[in-house]
Amino acid sequence: MIPKYSPSAVKKLALEVLDVEHKALELSRKSIGAEFLKAVDVIAKSKGRVVVLGIGKSGLIGRKIAATLASTGTPSFFVHPVEALHGDLGMITPGDVILALSFSGQTEEINRILPSLERRKLTIISMTGHKASKLALMSDIHIPIYIEREACPYNLAPTASTTATLAVGDALALCLMKVKHFEKRDFASFHPGGSLGKLLTQQVKDLMRKGKNNPVVPLTATVQDTLFVMTKTGGVGATSVVDKKGKLAGYFTDGDLRRLLQQGENVLSKKITDVMTKNPHHLTDTLPAIEAAKMIHATHVDNLPVLDKTGKVVGIIDEKDLIEFLALLDKK
Structure with missing residues (x-):
């Protein structure tokens, strides 16, 4: 039997969730520091692609970040770490830059492939909430993610952390877009089916x-x-x-x-x-x-x-x- 909840209680909880996530976005300003700027510089100078790694909710955020990077002038694609362990590492080529996402920084599947990536001399950029985590320590560049707590009432379900990671990922993609002088016309050529693309590609x-x-x-x-x-x-x-x-x-x-x-x-x-x-x-x-x-x-x-x-x-x-x-x- 589904328990009954008053509309006011539901509204109160919804607003609390938004407040927690809003706070996470405010704290995300702290992520834009020296390591973030170093990541922009490394990716901008790279002749390879940005390979995004992530598991679970971080994987879903990673797919979105990879898509945003690719559509704004930075070649990028997502690789599932489990698939990477079973052959998809072959998709990663010399010159690529790794962007690994894990709020805990202890995701086993990601950490198991890090030694292979290091041996291939690939630059590893991580985004985690724990600077002392294995992933953060094994990365060349670590962009910290700051939250006070998850929006989940039990502080378990990834909510505020994924929101903050996505926002910092957007900031990374759009800074690269500006650094690379990716203009409206370039955006249109990458989105010929969209309304802006249709506008800017017509004669x-x-x-x-x-x-x-x-x-x-x-x-x-x-x-x-x-x-x-x-x-x-x-x-x-x-x-x-x-x-x-x-x-x-x-x-x-x-x-x-x-x-x-x-x-x-x-x-x-x-x-x-x-x-x-x-x-x-x-x-x-x-x-x-x-x-x-x-x-x-x-x-x-x-x-x-x-x-x-x-x-x-x-x-x-x-x-x-x-x-x-x-x-x-x-x-x-």
Whole structure:
């Protein structure tokens, strides 16, 4: 029979757990010392991979740290120590750096493979809660993990210790990311399926309006002709003016029209060549879309014509087509 608990008691315990883990995160600031900085330096200079070891809950944290390292520019993978004892040590090559996780520092399976790793002259970095433990003493670099107690009411289940280890692992990965100058575009290439990856790997040609949705008029057009085309082709409020070869000669927007109307003249019969903007800003179709967003953001325009490598107008791109990219810029 499941014992009954009052909602208030459950809430009280949940808050106590969060308080203990919050305290562990505060104490994690003490982990960022000389040994942490040495670990960053060693890994950054290494030409190998970071091989993460861990058993049980530490193993689960290790898998996450390895994944974070790998996705932020530091090649890394997880090896289960038991499997390492039975052949997977062959996955570890000269130049690799070992990152071993064990809060107690006394995990038998890890400690049994340390002599083999030492003989191969591999740098061993450990993260433990006990600097006098066997793992800490056998490591070249020891990053201490600090907690007052586990969040478990019996101080047994790994909770605060795994939270602190994960946080310090994140700090290690992101410091390496910065040291290695791993940028947004690099992140996107490592995450092509993610939303950021999709944003940063798209080009202007992937988003531009083309074909019948690309307003274009010849040099012989009048303002009236131009307005008809602008209205008919998508309503972006602009059109490219092209020569006989389809190359950009000018650009005309509804803002240009408003300024003409303020002059009080009969503007509809005017030649577009007399009122268009000559040598306008433009984009190339292979330009990364994020760069197009930067140009629109910087020039305060609503849209721009798009040219191919020969200079022919192949499309138009509007700020509405780049709204996700512009939102990304606004977050900076």
